[in-house]
Amino acid sequence: MIIGVLSMQGDIREHMNMLHSCGVEGIRVKTKEALEKVNGLIIPGGESTTITRLLDSAGLRSPLIHRANDGMPIWGTCAGMIVVSKSKINDEVYGLGLIDIEVKRNAFGRQVDSFEVDIPLDLIGAPPYRCIFIRAPVITRTGKNVRILGKYNGFAIMAKEDNILVSSFHPELTNDKRVHRYFIDMVKEYLASHGKSDT
Numbered sequence: 001m002i003i004g005v006l007s008m009q010g011d012i013r014e015h016m017n018m019l020h021s022c023g024v025e026g027i028r029v030k031t032k033e034a035l036e037k038v039n040g041l042i043i044p045g046g047e048s049t050t051i052t053r054l055l056d057s058a059g060l061r062s063p064l065i066h067r068a069n070d071g072m073p074i075w076g077t078c079a080g081m082i083v084v085s086k087s088k089i090n091d092e093v094y095g096l097g098l099i100d101i102e103v104k105r106n107a108f109g110r111q112v113d114s115f116e117v118d119i120p121l122d123l124i125g126a127p128p129y130r131c132i133f134i135r136a137p138v139i140t141r142t143g144k145n146v147r148i149l150g151k152y153n154g155f156a157i158m159a160k161e162d163n164i165l166v167s168s169f170h171p172e173l174t175n176d177k178r179v180h181r182y183f184i185d186m187v188k189e190y191l192a193s194h195g196k197s198d199t
């Protein structure tokens with residue numbers, strides 16, 4: 001199994017380290033050729049406008065949409081959640097529309113730019129997960145096939161639709177591997193259902 005980390009900008013190294021500590025091979029994805037090698041992709045937190053502009057100029061928009069439509073698991077964290085959403089990011093930049101959600105950027109306002117809170121997350125199980133929010137987005141609309149997996153102050157902060165997982169917090173900045181492990185299990189299932197062995 002190879003999991004890619006989209007390497008335009010943001011928390012790339014932290015996700016690579018987490019994959020390594022889960023015993024999974026991670027590669028940095030900057031090109032279409034690298035994207036073809038992976039069985040799952042993490043889009044990290046960072047700055048959504050920058051990440052989207054860079055992936056567009058690398059010609060990755062259509063290949064990414066193609067892999068997502070083919071069932072490959074993709075997990076967007078924080079800015080990555082904005083990138084995979086259906087939201088308009090600014091006048092020129094749109095999300096990839098891989099999951100039927102719309103988001104509000106920097107939703108918690110400047111006064112609480114960053115904070116940590118323990119939140120129970122469906123699918124991850126007990127105990128509650130230490131969620132780190134850094135200028136985080138929230139989900140403002142979910143389509144009917146989207147399952148909300150966690151909420152904070154009434155806002156959805158984690159969700160899934162088929163092979164696309166999103167979280168507005170940063171599991172790569174904790175020592176708790178449960179969300180990474182959950183994504184790795186999604187990739188295992190994808191490989192099994194596509195008749196590929198998990199090597």
Ligand code: GLN
Pocket residue numbers: 044045046047048049077078079080082105106134135136137
């Ligand atoms: N506020 C950033 C954005 O809108 C996201 C912040 C993050 O990924 N930590 O792109």
